[in-house]
Amino acid sequence: MLALTRKKGESLVINNNIEISILEVRGDQIKIGITAPKDVPIYRKEVYKQIQEENRASVSAEGLEALKKML
Known part of the structure; x- marks a missing residue:
């Protein structure tokens, strides 16, 4: 497993076509946004x-x- 540290507003890119963004951090919960092709x-x-x-x-x-x- 790859463990990364990200802050609000930062993103990860997977396989050149999937982006995972950190939208909000509140206590022990994190809201993420995922942009990916519709077939994924x-x-x-x-x-x-x-x-x-x-x-x-x-x-x-x-x-x-x-x-x-x-x-």
């Missing part, structure tokens, strides 16, 4: 984990067998 999905980690879990739950053994038969 951006999720809060807890939402991303929930999506992953729901996707795993929706793929059952029966669903996989049905898919194999179709192929």
Whole structure:
């Protein structure tokens, strides 16, 4: 993991097309802004984990067998 220090108004650039800006610092909370291409999905980690879990739950053994038969 890369750990960087940034102040309000400063930014990071990732892969030449994603910019993360520090908008506000208030106590232990930081407000960030993200500028990225529309085809780049951006999720809060807890939402991303929930999506992953729901996707795993929706793929059952029966669903996989049905898919194999179709192929």
